Amino acid sequence: MSDFAGGTPDRYAAVTQEITSIPLRFPAPRGWWILFGFALTLLLTFFVAAGVLFRYGVGVWGNNIPVNWGLAISNYIWFLGIGHAGTLISAMLLLLGAHWRNALNRFAEAMTLFAVICAGLYPILHLGRPWLFYWMAPYPNTMTVWPQFKSPLAWDFFAVLTYLTVSVLFWFIGIVPDLAATRDRARTRGQQVFYGLLALGWRGSARHWTRWQQAYRLTAAIAVPLVVSVHSEISLLFAAGPIPGWASTVFPPYFVLGAAFSGFAVVAMIAVVLRHALGLQDLVRERHLDLLGIFLLATGLMTTYGYWAEVFDVLYSGEPQELGTLQDRISGAYAWSYWGAVIANFLPLQLLWFRSIRVSPIPLFLIALSVTIGMWMERYMLLVTSLYRDWLVSSWGEYHASFWEWALFAGMIGVFLAPFLLFVRFLPVVSAFEIKETLAQEERQQEADEREASRA
Amino acid sequence: MREPSPHAPLFGLMAEFDQPERLVESIGRARDAGFLRMDAYSPFPVEGAAEALGFHENYVPWLTLAGGIFGAALGYGMQVYTNLAYPIDIGGRPLLAIPPFMLITFELMVLFAVLFAIVGMLDLNHLPRLHHPLFDVETFHLASSDKFFLVIFGDDPRFEEAETRRFLETLAPVRIDAVGHTEQPE
Numbered sequence: 001m002s003d004f005a006g007g008t009p010d011r012y013a014a015v016t017q018e019i020t021s022i023p024l025r026f027p028a029p030r031g032w033w034i035l036f037g038f039a040l041t042l043l044l045t046f047f048v049a050a051g052v053l054f055r056y057g058v059g060v061w062g063n064n065i066p067v068n069w070g071l072a073i074s075n076y077i078w079f080l081g082i083g084h085a086g087t088l089i090s091a092m093l094l095l096l097g098a099h100w101r102n103a104l105n106r107f108a109e110a111m112t113l114f115a116v117i118c119a120g121l122y123p124i125l126h127l128g129r130p131w132l133f134y135w136m137a138p139y140p141n142t143m144t145v146w147p148q149f150k151s152p153l154a155w156d157f158f159a160v161l162t163y164l165t166v167s168v169l170f171w172f173i174g175i176v177p178d179l180a181a182t183r184d185r186a187r188t189r190g191q192q193v194f195y196g197l198l199a200l201g202w203r204g205s206a207r208h209w210t211r212w213q214q215a216y217r218l219t220a221a222i223a224v225p226l227v228v229s230v231h232s233e234i235s236l237l238f239a240a241g242p243i244p245g246w247a248s249t250v251f252p253p254y255f256v257l258g259a260a261f262s263g264f265a266v267v268a269m270i271a272v273v274l275r276h277a278l279g280l281q282d283l284v285r286e287r288h289l290d291l292l293g294i295f296l297l298a299t300g301l302m303t304t305y306g307y308w309a310e311v312f313d314v315l316y317s318g319e320p321q322e323l324g325t326l327q328d329r330i331s332g333a334y335a336w337s338y339w340g341a342v343i344a345n346f347l348p349l350q351l352l353w354f355r356s357i358r359v360s361p362i363p364l365f366l367i368a369l370s371v372t373i374g375m376w377m378e379r380y381m382l383l384v385t386s387l388y389r390d391w392l393v394s395s396w397g398e399y400h401a402s403f404w405e406w407a408l409f410a411g412m413i414g415v416f417l418a419p420f421l422l423f424v425r426f427l428p429v430v431s432a433f434e435i436k437e438t439l440a441q442e443e444r445q446q447e448a449d450e451r452e453a454s455r456a
Numbered sequence: 457m458r459e460p461s462p463h464a465p466l467f468g469l470m471a472e473f474d475q476p477e478r479l480v481e482s483i484g485r486a487r488d489a490g491f492l493r494m495d496a497y498s499p500f501p502v503e504g505a506a507e508a509l510g511f512h513e514n515y516v517p518w519l520t521l522a523g524g525i526f527g528a529a530l531g532y533g534m535q536v537y538t539n540l541a542y543p544i545d546i547g548g549r550p551l552l553a554i555p556p557f558m559l560i561t562f563e564l565m566v567l568f569a570v571l572f573a574i575v576g577m578l579d580l581n582h583l584p585r586l587h588h589p590l591f592d593v594e595t596f597h598l599a600s601s602d603k604f605f606l607v608i609f610g611d612d613p614r615f616e617e618a619e620t621r622r623f624l625e626t627l628a629p630v631r632i633d634a635v636g637h638t639e640q641p642e
Contacts, residue, residue, distance in 0.1 A: 009474045012499060012602035138534060146538035150556040155563075158531075162563040169574045177600070181499070184597035200578070201585030204599050207511050208581045209501040214516035215577035219570050222520075226566050233559055436602075437500035440476050444503075 012436045018283065019432040020182045024191060026425055028277050036421045042414025049408035050125060058128050060404045067387045067399030071409055074379040076122035077234055078262065079115045079412070080160070081255070081375065084227045085263020086112030087167065090174070091220035099441075100291055102434040103284045107274060108267045109171040110423045114416045116167055120160045121415065123153070125408070152237040159230045166226060170219045173212065176202050178428040231256045238382070245325035245386035248313045254306030261299040262375035265368040268292040272361040274429060283430050286359040293358030296368065300349045307342070321391060329385045333398060337381035344374030462637045464610035467589040469620050471606045471629035472598070476502040479604035482627045483508035486608060489623055493612040497590070497605040516577050523572025524565045531564030532557060589638045595631065607635060
């Protein structure tokens with residue numbers, strides 16, 4: 001953090017100033033409006049596509065028997081997976097004491113929130129009669145029936161709802177001290193009321209901080225196994241179906257790692273764009289891009305292992321149906337999605353072995369984009385290549401996403417982008433107080449080292 | 457610790473410091489001088505500040521544990537109850553199947569542990585709160601930026617405005633402010 005001149009107390013003020021001035025006097029209003037207009041157009045597309053779906057039913061999609069899980073479910077998994085990286089960066093690295101997370105955790109968590117919302121909408125829209133989604137909740141009703149708790153659909157409901165609630169709470173208590181700082185720097189009456197209400201009256205009492213730290217760290221400690229459970233649960237959705245290609249025991253870790261992989265890619269893209277657009281180069285530094293690149297490479301290589309393990313499983317089992325699915329994947333009608341996933345995920349990724357690539361924003365952004373697309377193809381491939389040819393030749397069929405499915409997908413990106421842009425515009429995007437806490441710790445460490453040196 | 461009621465002559469006296477270490481040191485000296493009721497305010501958690509205040513509280517972890525147990529019991533109990541209330545026999549498989557029940561049990565355990573932790577933390581801190589007497593002090597906005605404050609509450613048994621102010625001066629703060637009570641709206 002040596003970019004801030006002067007002693008540590010001056011640096012505290014500089015960090016606070018830099019971060020809280022973004023929502024109060026936004027530095028890039030034109031770029032923001034252009035992007036926000038684009039996001040709103042996509043959001044409108046979402047409402048149109050969802051409206052058409054509500055009016056005419058899932059018949060407007062390409063879903064059929066045998067491929068009854070189309071884009072809706074593969075996108076659900078993709079969005080949810082992206083969300084997981086935010087929690088991992090924030091919670092896991094907090095517990096590991098990796099202070100560099102402080103420059104990234106806030107927007108990574110916001111990414112989680114909005115990605116989970118997109119993910120949660122998909123299974124609901126896929127229900128056929130989406131307006132009855134509340135039947136998933138157990139409540140006493142005149143039909144005297146209860147949800148089928150042995151069904152993965154009920155698991156989904158609880159997993160996504162829990163994950164969303166925990167992500168919102170974790171993100172919110174993490175941002176409250178910075179909302180207080182923004183409130184204290186707000187100039188206009190409207191800003192003071194807005195940030196004043198959101199800050200909940202936070203005043204930084206030592207007693208409050210103690211309880212806050214206990215709650216924050218405990219939530220972090222609980223959030224890490226939660227992430228693992230949520231994405232393992234999704235892989236069980238597959239494993240619970242007797243479909244060739246879905247029964248490999250590597251699925252839970254393979255899904256969780258793939259999720260982290262795609263999520264780190266999106267975090268890297270957001271980091272590159274935000275640091276450039278908001279002039280945060282002194283907070284989100286080369287070192288952070290470097291570490292994001294390393295994480296991306298590491299989770300990518302672990303995902304590669306998942307690919308190998310899956311193929312090995314099939315070959316080792318010798319099951320004709322499994323072998324058939326493997327053959328469909330590498331040379332069938334959807335081979336483009338298999339090879340697309342392999343190439344987009346793992347080929348450009350190898351450039352990240354070089355530090356010079358990891359620290360240069362544009363190549364990192366492009367590699368991350370390639371991974372995001374590659375992971376999307378992987379989710380699509382896992383679903384469609386398994387479903388379109390299952391046990392009975394008589395029930396083979398093909399699946400092609402319809403116009404309205406693509407429209408909904410584009411719209412869903414608007415559902416992600418529009419609130420995320422509002423977050424960037426109106427809330428502190430980087431955690432100021434945690435960066436200051438790290439500065440204080442570094443200073444104490446330095447003093448201790450100097451004392452040590454003078455004694456020696 | 458309850459904060460001073462409007463019956464105390466003053467909410468307290470506030471000393472401002474520009475280093476976290478100076479704050480921790482001053483808390484210790486105030487306690488040595490016999491003051492009991494005080495609080496410290498800082499832009500980030502200052503290591504040692506709560507210990508210096510003699511504040512050792514573990515309600516939040518226990519609440520989290522209680523929430524986790526409650527959520528797990530609720531999740532498991534709900535699945536057992538509903539399966540008994542509306543039994544569906546699928547090929548003679550067990551009605552109460554433990555492995556598929558574990559997922560929702562785990563999710564609800566997590567959900568309630570986190571809800572208890574965070575709602576409990578806010579409640580113990582008496583938050584949310586729309587206003588606070590400290591916010592009336594002109595320089596207190598720096599408590600979220602780069603300054604560290606020690607407030608000796610007006611209802612401390614040893615509190616006497618002039619004398620307490622003299623004591624705070626011996627701590628060599630940047631400045632000292634009197635914190636009044638917020639006027640109650642009519």
